[in-house]
Amino acid sequence: MTHEVLDVLISPEGRLEVLSKAEVTKLLDTSRSGLYDVFRKCALAVLNSGSSVDDGKELLERYRDFDINILQRERGIKLDIRSAPANAFVDGKMIRGIHEHLFSVLRDIVYVHFEVTDNPKFNLERPEGITDAVFHILRNANVFQPQRNPNLVVCWGGHSISRVEYNYTKEVGYALGLRELDICTGCGPGAMKGPMKGAAIGHSKQRIHGGRYLGISEPGIIAAESPNPIVNDLVIMPDIEKRLEAFVRTGHGIIVFPGGAGTAEEILYILGILLHPDNAEMPFPLIFTGPATARAYFEQIDHFIGLTLGDAAQKRYKIIIDDPEAVAREMHAGIKTVREFRKAHSDAYYFNWRLKIDPEFQKPFRPTHENVRNLKLHRNQESHDLAAHLRRAFSAIVAGNVKEEGIRAIEQHGKYEIHGESAIMGPMDALLASFVEQSRMKLPGKAYTPCYTVI
Numbered sequence: 001m002t003h004e005v006l007d008v009l010i011s012p013e014g015r016l017e018v019l020s021k022a023e024v025t026k027l028l029d030t031s032r033s034g035l036y037d038v039f040r041k042c043a044l045a046v047l048n049s050g051s052s053v054d055d056g057k058e059l060l061e062r063y064r065d066f067d068i069n070i071l072q073r074e075r076g077i078k079l080d081i082r083s084a085p086a087n088a089f090v091d092g093k094m095i096r097g098i099h100e101h102l103f104s105v106l107r108d109i110v111y112v113h114f115e116v117t118d119n120p121k122f123n124l125e126r127p128e129g130i131t132d133a134v135f136h137i138l139r140n141a142n143v144f145q146p147q148r149n150p151n152l153v154v155c156w157g158g159h160s161i162s163r164v165e166y167n168y169t170k171e172v173g174y175a176l177g178l179r180e181l182d183i184c185t186g187c188g189p190g191a192m193k194g195p196m197k198g199a200a201i202g203h204s205k206q207r208i209h210g211g212r213y214l215g216i217s218e219p220g221i222i223a224a225e226s227p228n229p230i231v232n233d234l235v236i237m238p239d240i241e242k243r244l245e246a247f248v249r250t251g252h253g254i255i256v257f258p259g260g261a262g263t264a265e266e267i268l269y270i271l272g273i274l275l276h277p278d279n280a281e282m283p284f285p286l287i288f289t290g291p292a293t294a295r296a297y298f299e300q301i302d303h304f305i306g307l308t309l310g311d312a313a314q315k316r317y318k319i320i321i322d323d324p325e326a327v328a329r330e331m332h333a334g335i336k337t338v339r340e341f342r343k344a345h346s347d348a349y350y351f352n353w354r355l356k357i358d359p360e361f362q363k364p365f366r367p368t369h370e371n372v373r374n375l376k377l378h379r380n381q382e383s384h385d386l387a388a389h390l391r392r393a394f395s396a397i398v399a400g401n402v403k404e405e406g407i408r409a410i411e412q413h414g415k416y417e418i419h420g421e422s423a424i425m426g427p428m429d430a431l432l433a434s435f436v437e438q439s440r441m442k443l444p445g446k447a448y449t450p451c452y453t454v455i
Contacts, residue, residue, distance in 0.1 A: 003062055004086035009071075010079050010094060012103045019077050023110050024070050038219045039109050041404070042236060043068050045222040046101040047081075047088040049229060057404045059223045079106075101227050101234045104141070108236040111140045117238070130362045134237070134245050135351060141235045143214065143250060144350040150339045152212065153331055154184045154251035156266045157191025158259025158440050159225050168291040168324070169194030169257050175328030177202020177211070181335070184251055186243075187215025187234060188225025191257040196230040214250075218243045221262075224402035239364045240395060244269050249352045252335045253285035255327065256317075258294045260440035261401065264431070265394035267301065269361060271309060272387025274316045278356035283341050285334025286317040289327045300434055307427045308390060309383045360388035367396035367406055369413050377420025377428075390428075393418050397432070400451025401441055407451075416452040429454040 019027075030036045044066050048059060065083040079102070088098045116122050116133045123129035138144060153176055157169065173183060173195030183199045185192035196213045203211035215231035218240055227234055237243040248254075248270060256267060267288075274284060288298050298319050305313050320327050339349065347354050365371065375389045396416050399406025410416070418425070432454065435441055441448045 005063070005065070005083040006086050006089055006092065007082050008084065008089070008092075008094060010081065010099060010102075012077065012079075012106075019070065019072070019110065021072070023114060024072060024077070026113065027070055027106075027110065035109055035113055039106070040066070040068055042105045042109065042219055042222050043081075043102055044085075045226045046098060046105055046234075047084045048223075049088065049098055049101070049226045057407045060404060095229075097229050097231075101231070104234040105236055108137065108141060112137060112236075112238045115140070127357065127359050127362055130242070131245065131249070131353075131357070134242050134249065137237060137242070138235060138246060138250060138351070141233070143233060143235060145212075146348070146350055148349065150252040150335050150342065150349050151181050152184050152214070152251050153181050153195075153335075154247050154254045155191065155195040155257065156186070156247075156254060156259065156263055157257025158263050159188045159190040159192065160260065160440055161190045161258055162293070164291050164293055165258050166190060166194050168289075168294075168322075170198035171324040172255065172257075172289065172327050173198025173200075174202045175324045176331065177208075178206060179328055179332045180206060180208060181328075181332065182212035182214070184212075184214040184216065184247065186221075186225055186262075187217050187227045187231050189228055191259060191263075192225065193228040193230065194257075195255070196228065200230055216243055216246050220399070220403045220405065223404065241362055241364050245357060245362065248273060248357075249355060250350065252338045253331050254287070255331060256286070256288045258290045258297050258440070260435045261394045261397040261432070264301070264435075265391050265398060267305075268387045268391040268394065271305065271313045271316060272361060272384045272391060273355065273357055275309065275313055275384040275387060276356050276358055282355065283334065283337045284316075284355075285331055285338070287327055287330060288317055288319045289323075290321065292322040295321050297434070297438070300431060304427045304431050308379070308424055309387055313383065313387075358384060358388065360385060361391070365392045365395055367392075367399040367409070367416070369409065369416060372396045372416040373419060375418065375420070377418070377424050379421060379423065386424075390424075393428070397452050401448075410451045415450065417455055418452055419455045425454050 027035045027039055044063055063083060067082040069080040071078045071080050088094055122133045124133060169191050177199035183196050185195060212233060213230050214233040215227050216235050216237060218237045237246050254270060270286060273279060290298060342349055375393055377389055400410045400416055436448055
């Protein structure tokens with residue numbers, strides 16, 4: 001099947017009008033150490049906004065002729081784009097939001113490589129160095145607004161959800177928007193798009209100008225979760241761990257909607273952090289919510305958390321079913337508590353420096369078959385350490401489901417083998433089976449073949 005494509009030459013708007021020769025050379029370098037591959041994949045994902053593809057490998061194969069070049073001119077740079085998806089254009093002209101997202105990708109890839117990865121100032125082997133890098137990437141993307149009171153709600157949930165669940169996420173977003181709260185999500189479709197759409201209407205009714213719809217992604221996942229059109233601030237973090245840290249340090253509270261393996265990974269990440277003794281007194285509103293049809297889903301998640309991480313973890317969140325107003329009121333009150341706590345401790349409103357994140361949640365995890373086999377999935381350890389290993393198991397499943405690298409690894413070496421204590425593996429297998437049964441692993445209409453075996 002052929003897909004309509006267009007060629008175009010575009011100029012940047014705003015900050016990124018000039019690149020050095022070294023930056024251009026590295027961006028167009030197709031060797032293993034070059035940036036071209038990651039730049040091309042992220043650019044194609046942005047241009048594919050609104051598509052029904054949630055498979056990084058499939059997207060690259062569908063647009064195998066897609067190419068992007070940087071031209072240096074006396075007055076700055078231009079992007080020469082060939083065989084781009086036609087749905088990124090209206091009457092031959094690129095949609096303005098997609099144009100902005102494309103240059104956000106370029107900005108972050110250039111900054112991360114030249115100012116962070118290759119910069120001895122950032123010691124990425126140490127926790128404080130990683131947090132400092134996350135801070136600088138977000139600051140470079142103009143994410144921080146020091147004059148604002150805390151009002152940023154992070155919304156997590158699946159890209160593959162039912163229409164009933166999607167409509168519910170919009171209702172929650174609307175209730176948040178009416179209370180002048182901004183939204184941050186993983187930037188894709190489904191539960192990432194719905195809250196932004198609802199909040200945009202709430203903001204409009206309150207005549208709020210400058211509402212923020214912040215999307216945070218990373219190169220491995222962006223092809224499966226192309227930025228939705230409501231995102232007006234897009235940031236590409238270098239890996240999933242820094243993406244997750246960006247969420248919890250910039251957001252003032254988190255709402256979790258129904259989802260699949262990726263949502264389970266996010267839940268385990270935030271619970272593992274909140275279970276650390278250093279964070280025991282820190283207010284951090286965390287709400288699980290969905291329509292009435294999602295009641296059984298959250299009961300199963302809650303049951304899994306109780307069996308693996310225990311009562312202490314269950315005390316760190318509230319479950320509110322089928323009540324968008326109650327969710328918004330609870331979050332609004334929770335963020336007021338966060339503001340009072342930050343003020344009392346002279347902590348920044350725009351970046352949570354006090355939050356203790358254990359190195360086990362910061363180290364990039366490569367989902368190789370060997371690394372997955374070696375995960376420590378047993379209860380004879382601190383609960384926050386178990387959460388870190390469980391998080392990695394779900395991260396590997398996400399990679400095998402939607403990331404190009406993970407899909408190719410499964411094709412080459414077979415399914416991931418997830419080993420562990422039977423008291424953990426049994427509930428985990430049941431949880432994953434329910435995700436498959438409820439079509440939460442892939443977009444509706446696509447058959448799902450598991451990329452894992454639970455042993």
